[in-house]
Amino acid sequence: MSATASLIKKYNVPGPRYTSYPTAVQFDLLEPVSLGSYLQARNSSPRDISLYLHLPFCASLCWYCGCTTVITKKKSAADDYLDYLEKEMKYYAALLHPEHVVKQVHYGGGTPTFLTPEQLSRLGEMLHTYFNIAADAEFGVELDPRTFTREHLTAMMAYGMNRASIGFQDVNEEVQEAIHRIQPMEMVQKCMDILREAGISSINLDVIYGLPMQNRKRFARTLEAIKSLDPDRVAMYSYAHVPWIKPAQKLLEDKQLPDADLKLQLLLDGIAFMEQSGFEHIGMDHFAKPNDELSVALRDRSLQRNFQGYSTMNGLDLYALGMSSISSVGDFYFQNEKELDDWKAAIDSRGNAWVKGLRLTNEDRLRRSVIMQLMCSRSMTFSELQKTWQIDAKVHFRNEIRRLRPLEEDGIVSITEEGIQVHAKGRFFVRNIAMVFDAYMAQHKEKPVFSKTI
Numbered sequence: 476m477s478a479t480a481s482l483i484k485k486y487n488v489p490g491p492r493y494t495s496y497p498t499a500v501q502f503d504l505l506e507p508v509s510l511g512s513y514l515q516a517r518n519s520s521p522r523d524i525s526l527y528l529h530l531p532f533c534a535s536l537c538w539y540c541g542c543t544t545v546i547t548k549k550k551s552a553a554d555d556y557l558d559y560l561e562k563e564m565k566y567y568a569a570l571l572h573p574e575h576v577v578k579q580v581h582y583g584g585g586t587p588t589f590l591t592p593e594q595l596s597r598l599g600e601m602l603h604t605y606f607n608i609a610a611d612a613e614f615g616v617e618l619d620p621r622t623f624t625r626e627h628l629t630a631m632m633a634y635g636m637n638r639a640s641i642g643f644q645d646v647n648e649e650v651q652e653a654i655h656r657i658q659p660m661e662m663v664q665k666c667m668d669i670l671r672e673a674g675i676s677s678i679n680l681d682v683i684y685g686l687p688m689q690n691r692k693r694f695a696r697t698l699e700a701i702k703s704l705d706p707d708r709v710a711m712y713s714y715a716h717v718p719w720i721k722p723a724q725k726l727l728e729d730k731q732l733p734d735a736d737l738k739l740q741l742l743l744d745g746i747a748f749m750e751q752s753g754f755e756h757i758g759m760d761h762f763a764k765p766n767d768e769l770s771v772a773l774r775d776r777s778l779q780r781n782f783q784g785y786s787t788m789n790g791l792d793l794y795a796l797g798m799s800s801i802s803s804v805g806d807f808y809f810q811n812e813k814e815l816d817d818w819k820a821a822i823d824s825r826g827n828a829w830v831k832g833l834r835l836t837n838e839d840r841l842r843r844s845v846i847m848q849l850m851c852s853r854s855m856t857f858s859e860l861q862k863t864w865q866i867d868a869k870v871h872f873r874n875e876i877r878r879l880r881p882l883e884e885d886g887i888v889s890i891t892e893e894g895i896q897v898h899a900k901g902r903f904f905v906r907n908i909a910m911v912f913d914a915y916m917a918q919h920k921e922k923p924v925f926s927k928t929i
Contacts, residue, residue: 529797566826599634685714687730853897
């Protein structure tokens with residue numbers, strides 16, 4: 476076994492993905508009135524913002540899925556959902572400063588292309604009615620090749636869509652049958668061709684390793700398929716088997732799930748292939764071509780992380796609409812009702828659907844800053860922390876520095892008088908590094924909450 480493989484085995488423990496800090500498991504019941512007052516005060520002057528819209532519908536359930544979904548074949552369900560999204564948009568439009576600017580839009584799911592082209596046109600019209608969408612806004616949509624058509628793309632591009640993320644997962648029929656998601660390579664290639672012909676210049680592929688029926692030979696076919704599709708970015712996610720959260724995943728337990736050794740080898744094969752194919756390893760499970768914005772941001776230390784993963788957008792207030800979606804605005808995280816009927820009832824009663832969240836303490840904000848620096852810039856400077864937060868960082872984090880020593884001995888980080896530096900091999904372990912600075916980790920040792928870090 477290689478030294479890297481040995482370290483991955485050693486550090487492959489449950490831990491957060493840190494799309495936020497504190498993480499969503501810390502959220503508690505919110506008092507909507509006080510949050511509303513905070514948001515009104517925050518929007519007394521113009522701000523650049525980001526919008527996330529959760530479109531939860533899927534015609535069938537993919538058995539590996541960990542997302543919040545509504546399974547139905549009735550397109551009329553989306554009409555009703557759009558009625559409520561419009562009510563939610565009206566609420567935020569009244570809350571935001573009239574001169575706000577939307578710099579980023581993302582449609583997530585579920586399956587946004589479950590909606591018909593006509594429904595997507597209506598959604599785009601609603602967005603431009605209630606919000607000031609910048610002409611150059613980054614506008615990404617998650618696509619399912621099984622439902623995507625040229626008409627869908629035309630409807631979305633008319634309102635600003637300029638980026639796409641394709642749910643690819645695995646190219647092998649045996650794996651697709653096991654996870655209940657059949658999409659031949661020809662279908663994915665057609666989706667890619669339509670996007671390229673229309674001028675979409677930023678395309679991501681989502682791939683999953685650790686799925687049932689995967690082995691090294693089959694995963695090699697998936698990697699070769701990625702190369703032939705020629706995306707700009709690749710997200711190579713570890714399958715998170717969390718049946719205590721997603722009971723449908725129990726259906727996969729008799730489908731030859733890869734054991735820990737095989738899953739590790741699939742990861743190493745994937746990383747080696749991506750780097751040999753000219754992609755830069757951004758961190759964790761993200762790869763991008765050297766000229767991609769993510770790669771540029773990594774090099775100039777402007778890379779960020781939010782609920783959609785790695786991003787180049789810095790400092791935007793994120794307003795998330797739709798059931799279960801999570802917003803991040805200033806010192807607050809707040810999440811909408813997770814169940815469709817509860818979300819609709821809340822919108823009807825008060826215009827918003829906030830139910831859980833938290834207000835960050837000063838210590839939370841300090842630790843969030845440290846975690847994001849280590850995950851995005853792969854370094855942290857004590858003097859910068861002292862200047863920004865008026866603390867003696869080496870004293871404040873003396874216990875964390877002590878807990879980092881084993882990672883330093885394993886060549887993952889260096890700790891000097893100046894600060895902490897994540898080494899090249901540390902790209903695999905940024906979640907483990909971040910966990911050292913997570914003040915809430917001790918609360919989660921009694922029951923399973925997170926997937927494995929690698």
